[in-house]
Amino acid sequence: MMQLNETIAIFNHLADCFRFLNGLLQSQDHVACLPRPSSASAKMPHHIILLGATGPSGLAFAETALASGHQLTIYARNPTKLPSTTQSHANVNTIKGEFSDSDKVKEALTSGATILVSFLGPSVPLKEKGTPVTSFYTKTIFPSLLELKKSGDSKIERILICSTPSFPSPNNHDSFSPLWFFCVSCIRIFFKAAWDEVRGIGAATSSLDVKEIPWTVFRVPMLTNGDPKATKARFVGKGAGLVLSRKSLAVWLLQELEEQKWIGMCPAVSEEGWI
Numbered sequence: 001m002m003q004l005n006e007t008i009a010i011f012n013h014l015a016d017c018f019r020f021l022n023g024l025l026q027s028q029d030h031v032a033c034l035p036r037p038s039s040a041s042a043k044m045p046h047h048i049i050l051l052g053a054t055g056p057s058g059l060a061f062a063e064t065a066l067a068s069g070h071q072l073t074i075y076a077r078n079p080t081k082l083p084s085t086t087q088s089h090a091n092v093n094t095i096k097g098e099f100s101d102s103d104k105v106k107e108a109l110t111s112g113a114t115i116l117v118s119f120l121g122p123s124v125p126l127k128e129k130g131t132p133v134t135s136f137y138t139k140t141i142f143p144s145l146l147e148l149k150k151s152g153d154s155k156i157e158r159i160l161i162c163s164t165p166s167f168p169s170p171n172n173h174d175s176f177s178p179l180w181f182f183c184v185s186c187i188r189i190f191f192k193a194a195w196d197e198v199r200g201i202g203a204a205t206s207s208l209d210v211k212e213i214p215w216t217v218f219r220v221p222m223l224t225n226g227d228p229k230a231t232k233a234r235f236v237g238k239g240a241g242l243v244l245s246r247k248s249l250a251v252w253l254l255q256e257l258e259e260q261k262w263i264g265m266c267p268a269v270s271e272e273g274w275i
Helices: 004-022 056-067 102-109 132-151 178-190 192-206 246-259
Strands: 047-051 071-076 092-096 115-118 158-163 215-219 222-224 231-234 243-245 268-271
Touching: 047 056, 056 071, 056 246, 071 102, 092 102, 102 132, 132 192, 158 192, 158 246, 178 192, 192 215, 215 246, 215 268, 222 246, 231 246, 243 246, 246 268
Parallel strands: 047 071, 047 115, 071 092, 115 158, 158 215, 222 243, 243 268
Antiparallel strands: 231 268
C-alpha cells in the first residue's frame, strides 16, 4: 500500500531553505507539550489494526508496539514485505487485501481490535491517479466501520490517521507561519496530487462525528530514522516543528492511546528543539 512517508521525503530537498528561513522567524509562544517519551511502555496492552505497516513509519510503529506488548492486526497489500520477525510474532495477525476488498476490510474491523492506526498516504512518484487513499477511507473503511459499530460487530473505539500540515487544522487552531506557508506552497506547486491526497485524508477523517468514531489526525513533518527523542504536539504557527523521527512518532502514538489528549483534534507532532 502507498505510504505517506514517501511523500514526506520531499522535505529533504528543502532542508537548506528551512535553515535559511529558520533565522527569519520570530519567536513564538508554545503551548504545553505532551510528556517526553522516555520509554514506549504502555499502561495496558491494546489490540490495534495497523494500516501502512510495510512503510518506514508503519514498520517503526509495529516494532515499538510489539515491544510494548500490544497485539496487531495488520492489513496490507503485500504482507511479505514485513520483517520475518513481525510476520511470525505471536501478537501479529496479517490480513492480505486491496483497497477494494471490502470483505477483507470488514474482517480486519471485526478482529476484536479496539484501535485503528493508519500511515497510509500518497507515494512519490505517484503510482495511481486521483486520491485513492482518501477514497479508501470515504468509500470503504469509514462506512464499513460505522455499519459494524452500529451492529455491534466491531469493537473499534478510536482511530488515529496520519496526514501532514498541508491539511490545516479545522476550527482555526493553526496560525500563520512563514516557514510552513513556504513548505506547504512548495508541496502544492510541485506535488499537487500528493497535496490533494493528504488534505483529502485529513478532511475525510475530521468530518466524522467524533461521538460515533473518536478520531485524531496526527500531522507529521519531515520524518527521519533517528532514535526516539522528546516530542511536542502543537499546532502550525504555535510551535509545530519541522523534524520528527519515526520512532519518536511511534512512542507518541502509544502515549496518546493512554492519555487521550487529542481526540477530535489535528495536532502537528514534532521533536523538541525545532521551530
